[in-house]
Structure formats: C-alpha cells, structure tokens
Amino acid sequence: MKLEKILDRLSSIEKNSFIKIIDNIISSSKEKRKEIEKILAQADKGLKSVDNQNISKIFELVEEEFTEYVRCEFQEVNSQLDILIDIIIRDGNCLMRQDWFSRLYEAEIKSLNAKIKTLAADAKDDKSDLSPERKRDYRIYQACLSTAFFNDLENNREAKITSDELSIILTLSKELGLSQEEIKLINYSILGVKKMDIQEVINNLKNIGVIFYSKKENTIFVADEMVRLLRKVRNKEVADKFYRRTLKLLREPIINSIAKNHNIDRKLSTSRKIEDIISAGVSFTDLLVNDIYKDGTNLTERKKTLNELCEKGLQIPNLRGSTLQEKIDSLIQYFEAVEKDEKVGISVDGYDKLLKDLHQSIPSMNKTMKQHFELQDEFVLDAEFLLDYNIKPRDILDLIEKTDLDKFKKEHGVKQRGDDILNILEHYKDVENLYLENYEHVGYRNYNQLKENGIQIRESELGVKFEELTKVIFQGLGFHVDEKFRQELNTTKDLMDILINLGNDEVIIVECKTSKESGYNKFSTVSRQLKSYQNIALKNNLRIVKILLVAPEFSDDFVTDCEMDVDMNLSLLTASTLLAIYEAFKNSKYMTFPHVLFRDVVINQERIVKALSK
Template sequence: MKLNQILSIVNQVEKAKFISTLDRLCSDAAKNNNKLAQTIDNIDGQIKNASGSEITQLFSTVKEFFKTSIKEQILMGSAQLNLLLNILSRDGNGVARIVWIESLYAREWEDIEGLSKELKEAIQLGSKEVSFNRNHTLKIYHSCMKEAYFNDQKNNRDAKITDDERSILNVLANELNLTTDECAAIEHLVDPIPKSEVLDALNSLRDMGILFISKKRQEVFIPDEIVAVLNEIQGKDLADKYVLRILRTLTDAELSNVLKAHGRKIRGVSRADKIQTIIHSGLGAEKLLFEDMHSIDDALNQKKERLKQLIQDLEIEVEKLGATLDERISLILQSLAGATEKEFDSLSASGFKQLLNTLEKHFPDIQNLLKSSFELETNEVIDTEKLRALSITPHDILYLLSNDEVKEVRDNMGLPKRGNTRFVILESFANATEKLIENYDVLARRDVNKLKEVGADVSESDIGVKFEEVTKAIFETLELNVDEDLRKDLNTAKDKADIVVSLGDNDIIIGEAKTCKNGDFAKYSTTSRQVKAYVTRAENQGKRVAQVLIIAPSFSDDFIESAEMDTEVNISLLEAHGLKLIFDAYKSKRNPSFAPKLLTKGGLLKAELIAKNI
C-alpha cells in the first residue's frame, strides 16, 4: 500500500512517530536544499499540518537521508529486528494484523532454529576437515561472525556487529556462495534471536518511523516506498515475486545449476521444491542471472543468447537488447523492478476482478495458493481490492501457477495456444473490458440481446455490477485516482458508494453508476437519499466531498431539475454516451490531459464541451 493511502487510514497519533522522523530529516536536509526549504515554508514549517500528498512528496525528497538513518538504527538494533524486517518487507506482508505477524515470526523463528542446528553439525564436521568443502566454508563464516560480534567485549563494549563489519561479512558470504537464510541461521548461533516479544519489536520499528500500527484495526502497515528502501538496505535487487517469474522460465537443468552452485540437494527434488528452495534462500537475482543458472562450461556467448531468450520469455519490451551480459541482466532487473504500476494499468479493475473469478472457476485452489505464496491469513477472503493494497498484480497471480497449470487454465478457457500462455490469458480479459467500453451505452441501457450480438455475453443479473466496473475502468484510463481502499473504508453494510475518486489531500468525488432498461433514469428521491448518506459518512471521516457524480444512460427532466435545485449537496449528472465521448476524445489525443474539475460543474454536464477541452 502506498504511503499516501496509509496516511489517510491512520490517525494523527498513529502517524506521529513517522512525522517526527520526517520532520527531523527535513530539518537537516533543508539546510542544503532550497527547494525542500521552500516546500516546508509553504506548509508554514509545520510538517504535522501537511496533507498526505505533501508528506509523500517530502518523503520522496529526503528518501536517501531516511535510508541512511534507518540503516544505522537497524545495525544498532537486535537480530530480532532484522528477522522482523525480513518478514515485513516480503511480498504480501505490507498490511497485516498484529497476531498474524506474530504467527509468521514464530514460523520463521522455527525455520531458522532448525537450519541453525543443521549448520552447527556441518560446522563441527568442518572443524575436523582439511579440504576446502562446504562444511569448511560454513566453519570459516561462523568463525568470522563470532569474531565480528564478540570483539567489542575485548574493549569493554557491548557485543554487536558494526556497519563496516557487516559489509565485510556480506562480501565474505558472497565469495563463499552462502545464501541469505544460511547467513541468518549462522548469526542465530552467535547472537540468538528471541522467540517472543514481537509486539515490543514492532513498536521499536514504529518509533524509527519504518511502519505504522493502527490500534483500532490491530494492524501493521508498512508503505511500498519504505519496503523499497528496506530491500536496498538488505541488498535485494528484486522482490521475491519477480525472482519467481524468472525461475518459472528456467529449465529443470538450470534450476539444478542454481542449487548445485550453493551446495543444495538436487537428486529426487521436484521442480516445485527446487523453485521454493531457491526463493526461500534469498539468492540475489543478478548473481543468479550472471552465473548460477548457467552450466560451468557455458561460454560467454551462450550466456548472452540464453538471456536474450529469457527476455523474450518474460515478454520484456526493449528498444535495444544490449550487447554485453551485464547490459542484458540490467535490462531484466530494471524492467521487472518497475513493472507493478504498468501491470496494474494493463488490466482494468473490472478485468482484474474477472480474471480472479475465472481462475477460481478453472483453478479452485487459487485462494489457498495466494495465501500460501504471499503469507496471507488462512481465514481471509482474498479479493482484488486486497490484492491491489498489497501491490499484487494480475501478472503476479498467473506466475504463481506452474507452466503446466497455466496451460490447463488457457485450454479450459478455449484460448489460442500460440504465444506466451500467461499473456494470452491477460489479453483475453483486457479485450473483454474493451468490448464492454465500446458498447458502454448499450450496457447502461441493459440491452442483453445487443450485448450478445457484439460478443459481450453478460447475464442480466450481472449488468449493474459490470456497468460499475467498466465505469471505473474508463475513469482509470482518464487517469483519475479511483480509490478502492478509501471506498472500502467509507462503505458500510447499509451504505455502499459505487465509486470514490481521490482528488488529493482530503478532497473526493463520490460516483454512482445507474443502469436503466426503459426510458430515462427518474428515481431522484431514492438516489439523493443514497448519495447524501455517503456524503455524510465521508465528511464524518474528515473528507471533503467536492462533488457527487451520477452516471446513467439518460435523465428525466424532473431528475435534472431536482439535482440542479438541491441545496444540500453538489450533484453533477453525466450521460453514459457522454462519458464514452469523453473517453474516445482522450484516447485519440497524443498527449491528452483531463482535469477532474471538469466533472464538478454541477447539473447536467455537457460532454461535447468537455471532450473539446481534453
């Protein structure tokens, strides 16, 4: 979840530690940054009074200062903090209940404890061996870890590993081909990690400004922006979900090469277990691509050709392929690291929801697969809103399925067998949404027969929901911020707004999408009661409703007059064919620009004039 979204959820007390951290960093940075100093002056020098968007902008400006600050604090902290940060920064754990974080911590602790005992035996064997083998390698790293940790006691200081010592240990681990989980387990032998007191550790991380804790929800929030900083500190060049994509494209022999490079077992190990072992080991993607996946006797040109094929398999669009191995690796890493926003944009909210529903139909175990892969609570129902909050894209979901499983889904859907299987599936949902947008006015008028004629098969009972979803898809194309998290937060079992558009700060537009089978939409009294309830609830939560926007196929004269005369709430009306006209005008422009204020004029909006102003 983005920082701006989290700031809109937590209260002033719950964001106080983060604001204090940001305030201190801004004060230091502003001394040498005139632009930042001016930004702080614009909010009267009081960051605690800044809006969510202003705070997000300030954080972006001082991100490097923040990174340096928390890196120092983490190094001075305990091994427990490092274990907890490793859990919180993993895919799917950015928003979680405290009790669930505690259960994940207990599971992780048991894994490290078990691996530590296994490595301890290997280290003891290494002490008796002269040859340079895996056991001897583990012994060397263990000896260096002990020296780095305990050498402070010689000078009557507390035992700890300094920044310089950590850097040297990281280089040593890399040269010895040790994995992240092995390093953590060996450190656990030297500096045992506490098994409990997780809440105290979470509070320590909150005090550093790393995360937010909501007492009301009993939830922990760690923003995507801070997760990215933590990944940099931990030396992660790619999130696990992107490493998984790479592994899915590798052959069984290449997966075995990776495991052999780190002394792991390969005989009798299934493909799925190989992938799981590599993911859990925390291997760096760069080293995996440069060395581990290749056979020992592969020539440089063979490696370059293999990466060229990998780029094609991952459907990475490139202007220039790159001449060297390093350039091709960099291209893969950069493309995947910045893929999230692009992947969400490639499929509308409606298309995403359809994809998940279809996968649940053709692959009934998808919910359990999502929960196990992204460490989500077992009793939680996973929907697309939750997935968006966790930055889990449609592409991420399809890459959870094995190559054989995703082919089975494709075949069950009756899709073509040519091309990348996952992208064929994604394209089918993108096309389905485009077809409904193309026939948006027909959908608004609930013309089932006409929809069937154009190949958009929608049941009568689903039309209302589809119209709402397609309206959101159009708004997203117009680059409006359709805020599903805020809508979910504002809605109750009784009052459920269709659409919430965030305009920045605390300003929002509340949208209602109404279908009508025969004639004009004329139910003003019912509709006005609905929207006024939504407005009241939003204002009670500190939001300012700039406008209520009602979209329908057409409106009766009485409806239009009543909306214009209503003094309690500002209402704009937009006909479905008018919104489609605006959409078409936006898509036809090379550099389109659509201002949300065009929807806040009140009364029946003139779509033709709005389209001309794009």
C-alpha cells in the same frame, strides 16, 4: 498499499514516529532542501500540517537518506531487524493484523533455530551435500563475524559490530557468494536467536518508521514504497514474484545447480526448490552473471542466453545495455517500473471475472493463494483486496501449474496457441475500464506506456480518445452529456468538446486538452477558444454555470493567467483529479455529482473527495 493511502487511514499519533524521522532527515539534508521547502511552503506549521499526498512526495525525495538511516539500525545486533524485514517484505505481508504477524514471527523464529542446527550438522558431516569449498566459506565468514562481535568483550566493552566492521563483513559475504539466508543462519549461530514480545517488536519497527500500526484496526501497514526500500537494505534486487517468474523459465538441471551451491535440498520438487532459492535471498545479479550458465560458457554466449531469457521467456524485447551487467541492471529497472505502476494490465472488472473463473475451475486456488502469500482472510480471491497487497493478475497466474493452466484455457475458451499467461490476460481485458485506468496516460499521450499496459491505439487517435473517456467519466458522475444539443450549438468554426445539460437552460462547457509536455501552458490560445464557446451559449440564452478545462496538468504560468481572467467562470481540472473524483463518487451517497464543488480555479482533489465521503 501506497503510502498516501495508508496515511489517510491513520490518526496523527499513529503517523508521528514516521513524521519525526522524515523531519530529522529534512533538517540534515541540504541537497533537496529547496524542493522540500517548496512543498512545505503550502503548510503553516511545518511537516505535521502537510497533507498526505505531499508527505508521500517528500518521502520520495528523501528515500536515499531514509535507506541509509535504516542501514544504520542494523548495527544494533540484537534488534532482529533482518528477521523482521524478511517477513514484512514478502509478497502479501504488507497488511497484517497483530495476531497474524505474531504467528508469522513465531514461525520464523522456530524455523530459524531448526535451520541453524541443520547447518551446523551439515558443516561437520563429511557425508553432507555441502562441498569442502562451501564449508570453508562458512568457516571463514563465521570466524570473521565472531571476531568482530566478541573483540569488544575482551576490551571490557558492550559486544557490538561497528559500521566499519559491518562494511568489511558485508564485503566478505559478497565475495564468498553467500545468500542472505546463509548469512542470517551463520550470524544467529553466533548471536543466538530469542523470541521477543510481539508488542515490543511492533513498537521497535514503528519507532524506526518502517511500519505503521493502527490500534483501532489492530493492523500493521507496510507501504509499497517502504517495501521496495527495505528490499534494497536486504540486498534483494527484485520482488519475489519477479524472481519466481525468471526462475520458472530455467531448466531443472540449472535449478539443481543453484540449489546445490546454496545448500538447498535437490530432492525437493522443482517448484519447492524455486521457492527455497527465493527465500534464501540468492542474489538476482549473481544468478544472472554466473549461476544460470554451464561451466566454461564465454561472455558472448552468456549475453545471448540472457537476451533469449528476456525476449522469449519474459517477453521483454530490446533489453538495454551492451555489457552483461548493463543488461541485468536494465532488467532490474524494468521489474521496478512494473512494480511501481499502479495499472493492473487488465481492468479491475476483468481481474474480478478472472478470479471468479479461476475459483470455479481450480477449487484449490483460494487455499493456494492464502498459503503462498500468507494471507489471513478466509476468502482472498477479490480484485480490490489483492490490489491492496500489490498482487496483480500476472502474479497469480505465475503460481498455477501448466496442467491447471491448460485445463482453465479449455474451459473458458482462451486461445490455445502462444504464451499461456499472455493469452489469458488478453482474454480478460475489459477495454473501456482498461482505458479509464490509463486515462492519465492517454492525456499525456504516453504511447509507449499505453502499449506496455496492453492498449493498442494509434498515436493520432489519443486526443479523440481522451475526449471520449472524459465524456464517460462525466456520464459516470450522473451528468447528462448532451451530444444532440452540442451538435446543434456547434458551428463549422467553433466545436466545443463536451456540453453538460443541467436543465432549465443551464449548461457546463468542458474542453479537453492532451499534452506531451510537462504542464499545459497555452492559455492565450485556449482562452480565445473558450470565449467563443461562451458567446455561442450566451447567444442561445443559456446560463453557463461553469467552464471546465481538463488536461493532464497545468503550468504555474497557465494557472496564474487563469486566475487573472475575469471574463469566464473557468476552472482547471487535471486528469488525475477528475479520475479520483469519479472513484470517490462511486462510493458516495450522491446520485449526481454536486457541481457546486467545482468552485476553485484549480479543482482541489482532496477537498472534493473528503466532501463526497461525508
């Protein structure tokens, strides 16, 4: 769930810790002060009175500083922050009720203690699968960590690891090729791990700003933006779902080799080994630099193997970069972009139909989803519910075994040739709803993003498509989009895009503009155009209730020119605002949108959405 959406659900007291931390970062941040002050200028009383959308924007600006702040918290060795972050960044754990979080925490502590004992036994056992080299790596890291921690006690000081010591320890662990799980097990074999009171755990996490806790809903919220940030802190370069997608493309001998290198039982099933590799925190970069190749593979062959993995396996053509590291960085950036994109790949309605059909064909699907994503609710196969957890159709299909996928395709008439998952996604596209979900991209004429989101359209058709979608939205708002009357009024020279007939000779005129540029800025041109439409309507004895101009965004100069115009009753409406109003309207009590709410020069999304929710 996005940060803005979470903030909308919380009281000011529940947001307080997070706001304080951001405020402190702003006070000490000089580089981004101008950008932040521009946002804060809209509020009279500082950050606390800024709306939630702008708080999200400010958090995005100070994300690097927040990351460093969280890293500093790791110096508190008894905070168990690594254990707790590993729980809350797992796919499916961004929304949890307190009792469920308590169970997950308790299970994690129990599992950790058992693994520490197993590791200690394996390190001493000459017959264990651990190689002598790996045992040596463990001993070196353990000895260095022990010295860093206990040298304070020898000097009559509180035992802790300083920032300098921590940076050396982190460098050592990286050079030894230790996974996050191996590091954690060795750390707690020295520090000891003790179960804390769950309320204390929640308060600690809340006080450092990484979670929100709603007493009213008894629920913990972790924003999508925070999950990505915390993964960086834990040196996890991609989300588990993308790591899994990559590992599933590798042959079993390679999976076994990776498992052997990181003390994972090779007797387990392939799917179980993949999950253990992910949970072990094996570096994604190290995996693609070293682990997926046979011994002796040269650099040229490695690049060729990686290209094939991305192009044929992950369906990512033309991976940027000339060196192996550049290609890996490009792949990580690609996965980050996919995760940040709110688009589902198919429409929400199509997602719901897919889930319904999966439940019918694979009865165990609901149980599989619950267990895999550690979800508390009894029935989880619901599109809106899963999207709150940032779980998309592709993420679900990646979990299904090949035999079940084949059965599902046959039962539901899905194309058999080609990639199974891509064929299923194509089958469940709902084109109109998919276009609406990409409405803003159409307005920006963002051809590449539309193509990536599964929409095939000529660039020359985007202007007409934006107009068509705008009509669909206004019809969805309960308005009578009168095509016949529009055609009667239009001349060969003056062609208005949309005419809303309110009855009793009252109309709303809507003009649609797409723009690749950032901020629509051609007021003089569009002003002449709209005035000609206004004259046509007035000549036909029509009362113009409102003229609306819909575009992706408007420049500051355009807004100023609009404010100075006294001849037209013109309001500016961004594509994102119109779509947000449409979504809010669907859940409101109104049958037709109350057009009196269109009264600002630039239509205020927050005000209208609040009015519709009353």
